[in-house]
Every structure is written in C-alpha cells, then in structure tokens.
Amino acid sequence: MIQLFHVWKHYAKRPALSDITLQVEKGEFVLLMGPSGAGKTTLLKLLFCAERADDGQILIQGKNVARIKPSGVPYLRRTMGFVFQDFRLLQKKTVFDNVALPLLVQGLSSFDIRRKASEALKAVGLEHRKESRPAMLSAGEQQRACIARAIVNSPLILLADEPTGNMDPDLAADIMDLFKTINARGTTLVIATHNRQVVEQVNRRVVTLAEGRLASDVGARQ
Amino acid sequence: MRRLGYWVREAVTNIRVNQTTTFIAVVTTAFTLVCFGVFLLLYLNLRGAVSSLQDDIKVIVYLHDDLPAQGLADLQRRLSGEPEAADLAYVSKDKALADFRAQFPSEQGLLQGLGENPLPASFEMTLTPRYRSVDAVKRWTDRLKAVPGVAQVQYSRDWIDNLATMIGYVELASVAVGMLLAAASVTIIANTIRLTLYARREEIEIMRLIGATGAFIKIPYLLEGAVLGALGAMLALALLKGGFEFMTLHLGLPSRVLGLAPKLGFFPFQMSVWLVVAGLFLGTVGSLISWVGLERSRT
Ligand SMILES: Nc1ncnc2c1ncn2[C@@H]1O[C@H](COP(=O)(O)OP(=O)(O)OP(=O)(O)O)[C@@H](O)[C@H]1O
Ligand SMILES: [Mg+2]
Numbered sequence: 001m002i003q004l005f006h007v008w009k010h011y012a013k014r015p016a017l018s019d020i021t022l023q024v025e026k027g028e029f030v031l032l033m034g035p036s037g038a039g040k041t042t043l044l045k046l047l048f049c050a051e052r053a054d055d056g057q058i059l060i061q062g063k064n065v066a067r068i069k070p071s072g073v074p075y076l077r078r079t080m081g082f083v084f085q086d087f088r089l090l091q092k093k094t095v096f097d098n099v100a101l102p103l104l105v106q107g108l109s110s111f112d113i114r115r116k117a118s119e120a121l122k123a124v125g126l127e128h129r130k131e132s133r134p135a136m137l138s139a140g141e142q143q144r145a146c147i148a149r150a151i152v153n154s155p156l157i158l159l160a161d162e163p164t165g166n167m168d169p170d171l172a173a174d175i176m177d178l179f180k181t182i183n184a185r186g187t188t189l190v191i192a193t194h195n196r197q198v199v200e201q202v203n204r205r206v207v208t209l210a211e212g213r214l215a216s217d218v219g220a221r222q
Numbered sequence: 223m224r225r226l227g228y229w230v231r232e233a234v235t236n237i238r239v240n241q242t243t244t245f246i247a248v249v250t251t252a253f254t255l256v257c258f259g260v261f262l263l264l265y266l267n268l269r270g271a272v273s274s275l276q277d278d279i280k281v282i283v284y285l286h287d288d289l290p291a292q293g294l295a296d297l298q299r300r301l302s303g304e305p306e307a308a309d310l311a312y313v314s315k316d317k318a319l320a321d322f323r324a325q326f327p328s329e330q331g332l333l334q335g336l337g338e339n340p341l342p343a344s345f346e347m348t349l350t351p352r353y354r355s356v357d358a359v360k361r362w363t364d365r366l367k368a369v370p371g372v373a374q375v376q377y378s379r380d381w382i383d384n385l386a387t388m389i390g391y392v393e394l395a396s397v398a399v400g401m402l403l404a405a406a407s408v409t410i411i412a413n414t415i416r417l418t419l420y421a422r423r424e425e426i427e428i429m430r431l432i433g434a435t436g437a438f439i440k441i442p443y444l445l446e447g448a449v450l451g452a453l454g455a456m457l458a459l460a461l462l463k464g465g466f467e468f469m470t471l472h473l474g475l476p477s478r479v480l481g482l483a484p485k486l487g488f489f490p491f492q493m494s495v496w497l498v499v500a501g502l503f504l505g506t507v508g509s510l511i512s513w514v515g516l517e518r519s520r521t
Contacts, residue, residue, distance in 0.1 A: 048431070050431065070436075071435070071436070073430075074430070074433045074434060074435045074436075075433070077431065077432070077433040078433040082431065084431075088427075088428045088431060089428075090425055090428055092235075092425075101429075101432055101434075102432045102433055104224060104225060104228055105429070105432060105433055105434040105435075105438055106433065107225055108224075109224070110224050113224065149432065
C-alpha cells in the first residue's frame with residue numbers, strides 16, 4: 001500500500017529524513033514514534049504529497065508519487081485522509097461545513113454530503129457542536145473535527161499527526177478505539193504520536209524515527 | 223448544484239469582506255473604461271457622420287459646350303448605365319445660370335461682363351449605396367474623365383477625404399488607447415484579487431490539502447474578477463451616459479463640434495451590452511493573472 005525506498009528530505013541543507021526504507025501493507029495500523037524534530041510530520045507530508053522527496057522512491061497504491069503531475073495530486077488526496085497536527089480548519093466555516101468540504105469538492109449530492117458528514121461527526125462525538133465555528137471549540141474538539149474531516153470520505157489510507165495531542169487520556173483512548181474501528185473496516189493507518197500510553201493501548205506495529213533515521217521497527221506484542 | 227452555490231457564496235463573501243478594495247477597483251476600472259468609451263463614442267459618431275455625408279455625395283459631370291444633341295443623348299444613356307449611378311439629372315447651361323443667379327444674387331455683375339453664358343451644362347449624379355465610399359468615388363471619377371464629351375468631373379472631395387483620414391487616426395487612437403486601458407483595468411483587478419488571495423492563502427492551502435482541484439479553488443476568484451469588471455463597465459457606461467446627456471443638453475455642443483454631424487448618438491444598446499461583457503472578460507483575465515505569482519511561489 002505504502003512503500004518508501006531510500007527516501008531523503010532536506011530542509012535548508014539539513015536532512016529531516018535520511019535514507020528511509022519502509023513498507024506498509026494494506027490494512028495495516030502503524031504507529032510512528034520518535035522525539036520532537038525526528039521527522040514524523042515530514043514523513044507524513046511526503047506521503048500526502050504536501051512535500052516532495054529529494055531522493056528515493058515513494059509508491060502509494062503502487063503509484064510513484066514523484067511521477068504524479070500537480071493536477072493529479074488532488075485525486076490522490078481524495079483517497080487519503082489527513083489529520084493535521086495544527087488542525088487546519090477553515091475558521092470562517094462551521095464545523096459541519098468543514099467536515100463536508102472534502103465531499104463538496106468531489107461533487108457529491110447534497111443528500112450524501114449531509115449523511116456522510118453527520119456520520120463522521122457522530123463517530124468523533126461532535127454532533128452537538130456542528131454549527132459552531134472552530135474558534136469556539138476547545139483544542140481537543142478541533143482535533144476531533146479534523147479527524148471527522150479526514151474520515152468523511154472513507155479513505156483507503158488515513159494519516160494522522162498527533163491526533164490525540166490535545167486530549168485527556170479517556171478521550172484519547174476513545175479516539176484510538178475509533179481508529180481501530182476504521183482500521184477494522186480495511187483502512188490503512190499511519191499515526192504519528194509521542195504518547196506511550198496510546199502505543200501501549202493500541203498494541204500495533206511501531207516504527208520509531210530518531211534524527212531523521214529509522215531507529216526501530218517493532219511488530220505488535222503477541 | 224451544490225458546488226455552484228458554494229462558488230457563488232465564496233465570491234460574494236470575498237466581495238463583501240473587501241468592500242473598500244472592491245469599491246476602489248470598480249471605480250478605477252470604470253474611469254479607465256470611461257476614457258476608452260470617450261474615444262469609442264468619438265469614433266462611432268465620426269463614422270456615422272461620414273457615412274451620412276457619403277450618402278449625400280454628388281458627382282457632377284461637366285460637359286463640353288460643343289457637344290451635339292445626339293452626343294448628349296448618348297452620353298446620358300451611357301452614364302445612367304454605369305453601376306455607380308443611382309440617379310441622374312441634366313442641368314442645362316440656362317438652368318446653371320439661373321441657379322447661380324438664385325444662389326448668389328449679389329454676384330450678378332460677375333456674369334454680365336462676360337456676355338455669353340460661361341457656365342457649362344452638366345449631369346448631377348447620386349451614387350448607388352454600394353459605391354458610396356471615398357475610394358470608389360475616386361476611381362469612378364477618374365474613369366469618367368476619359369469619356370468623350372466630358373470636360374470635367376467634380377465631387378465634394380476634400381472634406382470627405384479629410385474626414386476619412388481623420389477617422390483613420392481616431393480609429394488608430396481608439397485601438398491604442400483601448401489596449402492600454404484594457405491592460406490597466408486588468409492590472410487593477412489582478413492586484414485587487416491578489417490582495418484577497420494573500421488574505422486567504424491559508425484557506426487556499428487547506429482547500430488543496432483536502433483534495434480540491436485548482437479549478438475548484440479558482441472559480442470563486444474568477445467570479446469575483448468578472449463581477450468587478452462588469453460592475454466597472456456598468457459604472458463607466460452610466461458615467462459616459464451622464465456626461466453625454468450633459469453635453470448635448472446643456473452645452474449644445476454636438477452641432478458645433480463638427481457642424482456637419484447630423485446628430486450625435488450614444489452607444490446602441492447592443493454595444494453597451496458588449497462593453498459590459500468586455501469588462502467581465504477583462505476582470506476574469508485579471509483574476510487569472512493574479513494567480514500567476516501565487517502558483518510560482520509554491521513550488
Ligand atoms: N518547513 C520547514 N522548513 C525548515 N525546516 C523544517 C520544516 N519542517 C520541518 N523542518 C525541520 O525538519 C525536522 C523534522 O521536523 P518534523 O516536523 O518532521 O518533526 P516531528 O517529528 O514531526 O516533530 P514533532 O514531534 O515536534 O511534531 C526538524 O528539525 C524541523 O526543524
Ligand atoms: Mg510533527
């Protein structure tokens with residue numbers, strides 16, 4: 001599903017990712033760990049075509065990302081969901097409209113948009129705030145709105161960057177359960193996190209980065 | 223369609239949020255278009271004047287005094303057979319003299335001294351519409367001069383020629399000024415929309431991240447540009463109309479401007495519509511241009 005071969009990414013001559021080779025199978029649930037500045041966000045951005053690798057190959061669903069034309073990127077993104085570390089919600093729109101936007105962009109009917117957006121909001125427990133603007137929500141609520149937007153079009157791949165960073169442990173556990181449910185339906189997940197508690201609870205493959213290098217890759221405990 | 227609703231709402235929001243810049247863009251666009259409109263009006267009216275003058279062009283063929291009656295009849299038949307001739311009237315020597323006397327009563331003495339009637343007989347001809355152009359008249363008169371029995375051919379040449387050259391210049395100036403000002407309106411609108419784009423670059427980036435195509439993101443801004451351009455053109459038309467009415471009513475200018483213009487006219491309705499369409503087009507182009515810098519900055 002996701003394949004990286006000797007991938008490099010530099011920011012201002014300093015490597016943020018060095019020689020990463022990694023494979024994620026369809027339906028896998030991967031936790032991406034590592035200290036701050038290790039390159040977790042950078043790796044996810046490469047998968048999402050928000051940044052381009054300087055060297056190496058990235059295949060997503062068998063397609064070489066480097067060969068996708070700019071006009072093709074939106075269509076690739078429609079098969080993926082992304083939970084951003086900094087939420088990236090449109091401040092002028094309601095939570096509902098934010099969640100509905102990926103569907104609107106694809107030209108779904110009003111009926112389907114309403115149905116799917118409501119389902120996604122229900123899944124993250126944010127139905128009661130759907131008419132609020134993002135600024136009126138707590139950080140944890142904004143994060144959940146962002147998750148709802150990422151899962152609203154039933155993506156094949158879900159990438160999440162610190163999706164529980166602003167949540168209390170109970171809520172974090174609930175969200176992880178939600179991710180497990182999504183994963184059980186066949187979606188491939190890559191989730192970056194610092195949270196050891198979450199890692200323990202989820203008990204799946206853990207890939208660790210350190211200073212841009214692949215430090216360890218450990219499967220789930222039996 | 224839900225997407226259409228989205229685009230329109232986004233465009234309306236952009237325009238409402240940036241009321242001041244929108245207003246300034248519309249007004250400046252309107253003023254540039256007014257300048258162009260003035261030239262266009264001048265050109266159209268001159269052209270109208272010339273074509274109405276060309277309707278009145280008369281070609282006068284003066285005859286040799288010694289032309290026999292048979293020759294006169296032949297010539298008349300020949301001339302009225304020409305495709306250029308619409309109408310043909312014979313003016314005899316006597317009639318020419320009578321006309322002259324009627325027209326210039328104070329100049330009687332001038333002719334008396336000459337004894338015999340010095341005025342030649344002539345044919346006065348009007349032109350068929352197809353040949354009412356300066357070039358066609360020139361060619362025809364040159365040809366007529368060679369016809370036996372014809373002493374001289376005249377038409378009201380000078381001022382028609384002058385007017386035609388003048389029109390050429392005005393046309394040229396209109397095109398030049400038009401292009402310059404079109405470029406100016408495009409720039410004004412491009413800059414206005416660039417401000418919007420800059421204010422909303424965050425949102426535009428988010429739209430890209432959730433899988434919106436470039437076209438989907440751009441459409442509201444293209445609409446905004448189109449609306450600005452069209453509003454500018456409408457305001458320009460209103461200003462031109464106001465100015466035009468003021469000049470015709472209060473200054474009585476038109477009759478004095480050319481002396482010969484039958485009546486100054488404003489843009490016909492259809493052309494006004496075209497001007498608004500042109501404004502709309504310029505606005506859209508401006509909006510497209512405003513993206514160029516932005517696209518370049520994110521590679
Ligand atoms: N846009 C950028 N320009 C310059 N340097 C960058 C940029 N983005 C990331 N970096 C650098 O690349 C390295 C990896 O950053 P990255 O954001 O991937 O870390 P991270 O593992 O996500 O950290 P965190 O856990 O704090 O989110 C860091 O040293 C960072 O300073
Ligand atoms: Mg990060």
